[in-house]
Amino acid sequence: MIECTNIYKNYGAISVLKGISLNVAEQETFTVIGPNGAGKTTLFKVLTGEIPANSGTVTFKGEDITRLSASARVHRGFGRTFQVARVLPSNSVLENIVIALEARARQIERGPLRQLRPTGRIKDEAVEVARRISLANKLDVPARFLSHGDRKRLELGITLALKPKILMMDEPTAGMSPSDRNATIDIILHVKDEDCLTIMLTEHDMDVVSQLSDRIMVMNYGETIAVGTLSEIRENAAVRDIYLGEEIGDA
Numbered sequence: 001m002i003e004c005t006n007i008y009k010n011y012g013a014i015s016v017l018k019g020i021s022l023n024v025a026e027q028e029t030f031t032v033i034g035p036n037g038a039g040k041t042t043l044f045k046v047l048t049g050e051i052p053a054n055s056g057t058v059t060f061k062g063e064d065i066t067r068l069s070a071s072a073r074v075h076r077g078f079g080r081t082f083q084v085a086r087v088l089p090s091n092s093v094l095e096n097i098v099i100a101l102e103a104r105a106r107q108i109e110r111g112p113l114r115q116l117r118p119t120g121r122i123k124d125e126a127v128e129v130a131r132r133i134s135l136a137n138k139l140d141v142p143a144r145f146l147s148h149g150d151r152k153r154l155e156l157g158i159t160l161a162l163k164p165k166i167l168m169m170d171e172p173t174a175g176m177s178p179s180d181r182n183a184t185i186d187i188i189l190h191v192k193d194e195d196c197l198t199i200m201l202t203e204h205d206m207d208v209v210s211q212l213s214d215r216i217m218v219m220n221y222g223e224t225i226a227v228g229t230l231s232e233i234r235e236n237a238a239v240r241d242i243y244l245g246e247e248i249g250d251a
């Protein structure tokens with residue numbers, strides 16, 4: 001589904017990605033973990049086209065997309081959520097989703113608001129998206145009044161409205177309470193199943209990692225330390241060194 005080969009990325013003299021290669025299968029959930037500064041977000045930015053790599057290639061469904069812009073990748077099916085949720089704060093839950101649905105209909109990226117009197121069909125679809133992210137009871141609440149967890153879920157809803165084939169989520173549960181985190185895990189598992197999604201995520205919470213991931217890649221200082229199932233990476237001596245003997249997956 002998505003593959004990258006030998007990706008290098010420097011910021012000036014600093015080497016942040018040093019030859020990263022990976023291959024994520026269709027409908028797989030592939031999680032990138034590693035200590036702060038390992039290069040996880042930078043790798044995501046290279047895969048989604050937000051920043052160019054210095055060298056290496058990215059392919060998506062067999063097509064070389066290395067030189068495609070981020071918006072061209074969105075049109076090919078990339079959906080992306082961020083560490084800090086990107087929603088329109090003054091607009092309601094329903095409006096945020098309607099705007100995404102209208103953008104999809106027009107085949108453009110989320111842009112300025114043009115009309116807030118959606119057709120019945122778009123409104124029904126927006127309500128259905130809100131239901132999927134457990135926000136159907138907060139349709140009229142402006143996004144700025146939502147809790148942190150609800151804002152992150154709304155961003156997920158906006159992304160789902162664009163009907164992605166691959167969902168790239170940077171720390172989808174960061175800063176959430178345990179109950180919010182569990183609710184978000186359930187939603188992600190549900191939508192993955194219903195929409196047959198391929199998912200890539202970064203995550204620090206090993207409980208989330210263990211519940212969502214088919215395979216895990218461990219990064220450190222811009223390099224891949226290990227790739228495998230949770231039990232495989234738990235047994236890996238280099239991974240254990242990085243985590244200083246913590247029980248990986250039991251956090």
Ligand SMILES: Nc1ncnc2c1ncn2[C@@H]1O[C@H](COP(=O)(O)OP(=O)(O)OP(=O)(O)O)[C@@H](O)[C@H]1O
Nearest residue numbers: 011014016034035036037038039040041042043202
């Ligand atoms: N725009 C930038 N300019 C210079 N250095 C940067 C830039 N963005 C990231 N870096 C550096 O690149 C390294 C990797 O950062 P990155 O955000 O990819 O790590 P990460 O693994 O996602 O960390 P975290 O878990 O804290 O989000 C860090 O040392 C960071 O300081």
